[in-house]
Structures are given as C-alpha cells and as structure tokens.
Amino acid sequence: MFLPFISRRSSKRPNKRAGGGGGGRGGGSSGSSSSSKGSSSSSGKGSSSSSGSALSGNKGSTASTSSTIYGSSRSITPYGNGAAKVITIPSGQLFSGRTAGGATRSQVFGTRTYGSGYPSISGRGVANRGFPFFFWPLVWGGAAGGTASYLHDENEYGLPDNSSRPGGILMTAAFQSNSTSSIFRILSDNTTISELITDIHANCSSHLTSNSASSPSSAISYNSSASDAPKPEQVVQYFRASTVSLTLDGYNNTAVFDSEGTADIPLPSGIDTTLLECMNSTIGVAVPLVDAGSIRWGTPSYGVIGLVWIVMFFMNLS
Template sequence: MKTLVRRKGGGGGGRGGSGRGSSSHGSSSSGAAKSHGASSTFYKSSYAQPFHISYANTDVGAYGDGKGKKFTLGPSTPFPGRLAGSGTRSQIYGTSRYGSGYPYGATGSYISGRPFPFIFYPIAITEYDYYGSTEYRNVSATSRPGGQVVEAVVQPLNDTSGVTYRIVGDDSSVTAVYAALATNCSIANPTITNTTVAPFNPGTYPQPEQVIQWYRASSFALSLDSYNNSAALFSNMPLSSNQSALPLSSDTPLPAGQNSTFLKCLNTTIAASVPLRSVEGLSGNAIAYLVICSLAAPLVLIVVGWAIYRRIWILRHRNDPTAVPPPVGVLTALGECMAARKERRRQARLTLNDGFSHKQPTMRTNDTVVTLLQWVRGRKERVRRKYRPVRNAESSREPSPAPLVRNSI
C-alpha cells in the first residue's frame, strides 16, 4: 500500500454538530483553528478549545502548531526521565506501520523506551506485545494525556453500509478530530452524541492490520474495517527491536472501489486538526497589562528609593536641630527641585557677569557696542590678572649672585 500523502483541501463540506466537548483550559486555542483555515462552525465550537496536559504544563488543541522545547518527564509520570515535546505539525504523518512518524528517538523497530515528541503516548493497538507496546496498555485515563483511549466510527454520508473507517486515540483528540471531520468532510452522523465515541478495547476493531495511516508518533490512527494489511500482522512482526520490519512495499493495497476524495479528506483533516501544543500569541489585554506594568515599575522604584533615601537622611541628621528633612512626597521634592532650578536660570539671565545686565536702560546702538567692548576689555584684564599676575619691582628684580669667597691656602 502506498503511504497517504499530504494534500491541501479535502472533500465536500459537511454539517457541524454540537455536543460534548473536550475539557478546556485557557481561552484562545480557537484562534489557531481559525488561522489555519478551519471552518467557522468548528473554531466557534467548544471542540476548538484547548485542554491541559499537566505533566507537560502546557495546553494542546486542535490545529495547534506544536513546536516548543524538549523537556524531561518528571518522577510523577509513568515514564520518568524520557524526553518529550518539540514535535511540529509538519511532522505529524507516519505511515501504515506502527512506530512510524517519530521526529527523533526512533531507535530500533520497537517503540518501547522511545520519547514522546508530540507529548501524547502511543496507543496499545492490540492485546499482544505488538512492537513493544505493552508498557502503554495499562496507562490509566488520568495519567494518559487527553484521557482514555477511545474510538469513533466515521462513514461517508452516501455509503453507510459498505464502508467503515475508524479513528482511534485519546478521548479529547478523537472528539476534536471528529468535530473537524464533521465540518470538512461529508460524513454520516455529524452530530456528536454520547454514543459517538466509545472506549477502545485492544483485540477488537481496529486491529493493527486494518490501520491505513498512523499520526503523531503512533498516538492516533485511521483504520478501515475492510482492509487487511498482511505486512502489519502480529505474525510478521520482527522478533526483536534490532531486526527490521518488512518494507512498505510489502503492504497490501487498499480494497478496490474506495472513494479516494473522501479518504483524502479524512487524511488531510486529521493531519491538520489532531491536537498538538498550542503556542498562542499574547492577547490585546495581555499586551496592555505588560505595557502598564513596564511603565509603573520605574515609578514604584523611584517612590521606594526616595523613601529609603529620606529615611537615611533623617538618621544621619537626627542630632542636628536646624536640619530640614526632605519632603515626604516624591512629587513635592521634584517640584521644589524644579522651582530652584528655574530660579537659578532666571538669576543667570538677569545678570551675565560683574553687573552687566541685559536689563540696562535702553541705549543707542553705538552706546551698546561701546559698552560691550568695555566689558570685553575688562573681562580680558580680569583673566590676565588672575592667571598672569604682574610682578612689582621688588618681586621682578633678579636676586644678586652670592659673592665669591676665595679659599685661603
């Protein structure tokens, strides 16, 4: 069988229904669905809302981009010490084989001990130890991201008797994907009810050989009841992880007469909508809050700093009865400083230097020039006296040389 490939678009539009939705934490995952082309019926519904994965401390939702940094699982998780995260939407596809589609950590053909690049745990698709899946079979619903493993039947609207597809995954993911299929593809029973999603029992439909496409590192699957891929049978599984599985060229072709348009719609819609980590931008309220905090923080520091300075000043001058402490309010102190500065500048404008003022009585142009020249000459004289003092006659006279004294022999 050939691996299904990514394709834009899909089948005919269907009718969206409302019913029970996945648990939601946060308020803006529907923005991811809207920006990625989901129908308005879907992104306005509760199924577009994110749900929280506590062990990863993150929200995941339909049409999320994934991404994020890798992290190590803590001791309270079923698989402590393993890596998780950083898987993206572009890496969502696997193949028809269990254990496919790992962006990293796919060592050997068995999946036991592997990381969780998309945060979700793989599905134990059968009651046998199929490719090392036993360790994921007994994970409780409260410990598994998205809840217990469930399945939902998906059938085309015009053929409900001869064609039966199934989607298998965690409860929250299956519900969200089914709602997306109801709005994108012409499926029968588009309204989600209490019987739409049922718990999955390993050993019943679907079996590994009925899966036609794995997604999200074997944590979500699309199967066809009438398909029997002999290459995926338990009997054809390699005996150990060091041995290679049969090549994809050994896959059994899909049954003849399938509606390829409907199948492609299922494939592309699942790949686009299966929940991943939601990395949302900041909302308008969050941006406004950050701006206000960034502006208020310096003011708070100034007020606190002024209070500390005033307290230190009072302690240092507590024995001086004439000392006037700084004002309590920062604004009062700032106002006094500005008033003092304004007064100094006013005084400087009134008197330029040595009594010369621009407020002298009105003079003619020639008188003004003469006065300026006199002021300049006086200024030069003062500078000369300051830096080149004139020596008087006594100080300028050279000292007389000492008389020569003849040594007596």
C-alpha cells in the same frame, strides 16, 4: 493530483467530553528515549483514485483546552503548531527522565507502520521512546507473539483504559461513506477524538451517512475484543508519533505481522477515496497539539516534511 486544504477556521468552541476513565494499569517506567534503527515499511499502492475537493472550508474550532501533563499545565490546541522546545520529564512523573516535545505540525504524518512519525527515529515499535508530541502512543490490546509482539505490549503504556494517559483513555469513532460501503475509524485519546469528530464532521459531512460520528458523544471506549474495534492490520495512516490512527474496515495489511520491511498490502479497490482524502487531510491539519495555544492556522503550512508525506500518501492512492 489534488492536495486539499483548509482556509481560516471559526473560533467557535464546540462542546467537549472530559478526559479520563477507568483506571487500567499504568505505564511509568523511567528511561531515556530510544533511537531504534531500521526502516518503516513502505505503503503499498491502492488501485483507487479520487478527484474533486475533499474539504469544505471554514468549520471547526481552534479553541485550546488546558491539561496537566508531566506535572505542568499545558494548552492542547487544534490547528496549533506544536511545541518545538524539548523538555526532560521531571522526577516524580510517569516516564521521568524521558524527553517530551520537540515536534511540530509539519511532522504529524507517519505511515502505516506502528512506531512511525517519530522525528529522527526509524523502525517499528514504540518501546522506550520519548514523546515528541507529549501524547503517549496507542496500545492495541490483546496478545500476540512472534513478529507481532511489538503491537501488543501493554506493560509500558498501560491498558487502553489507563486514565493516566495524556488526553484520557483511548476512544474510537466510526465514519461511513454515503457513496460506498467504506467505514473508516479513528483511534486516540479522549481529548483528541472529541476534537477530531467535530472537525471531520464539519469538513467531510457531505461524504458521510447520518449514522457517522457527528459529536463527541458519538465516541466509544476502545475495546480490542469488540468485533468492530479498529485493528492494527486495518491502519491506513498513523499520525502524531503513532498516537492517532485512521483505519479502514475490511483492510487486511498482513505486513504488520511479518518481518520488518515487508511491503504493505495495497488498499482495496472500490473504497471512497474522496472521504479518505478528506479525513486524512483534516486530521493532518486539525489534530490537537500541545503548547500551541497562541497559534492559529488558516491555510495549513505543513512544511517540507509534511508536504512530502501528503504527496506520498495520495500517490499511493493513484
């Protein structure tokens, strides 16, 4: 089984789009981090496998940007290690009293379950939780009841265009395989999406069509009612405490709508697993983390926890 990696990166800084956007209603309830119980659903096995190198080497950026998060100026750094120190969000800030920080690069991988990737917290959903990577979890928009209500609650973290969100409003970008009909999409805040487009294009361009996202200007605002918007049932992988998702058009993981613990639907056959490996690995090592400005990553050091998630992910593709 091939485990792709990235060697030392260039320090050239790409152009970035500014964060922010429309002012949807913001979250901001106080409270403490929740430790809801339960287990994340397991990933189903797909029938496709891949071989060969997924990443192409010395490309991308390790340059930090600065942003005011929870009242303090903090660096946001691709390939950084994260912030091991836990803080309590001070009075006067959104979500005051909750915790932020404490998670590092080795913990960025979640599963296909919304709410996965929170260190020491299991169970699906993101209500009343802290922010181990400082960023807020995704909100899927729309409305649903019953067992799917945990996916669509916008009251706590606001609408997708809530400009109070660290990193800016939710944005999305599409990447199409040049060997199959597979279309993958990423969804996250504006700062994160702008960085990941640059890194994915740099590392995976040999697997992409020319109409795939190639620069931050390729990103579009997330609109849950758009016909081509990423959907929770299309998620292949969550990252960074469910603040980033990688989706596959046409994938219909109905387990997200069933009772917790239902096994995930396997990925469809015939997808471009080489591109999937490349994107998944690139996001894992490159997704920007807060307060890691002094750290540069060459060959990625996932740590034991991160390595376990990578092994499990690629075993599920075989």
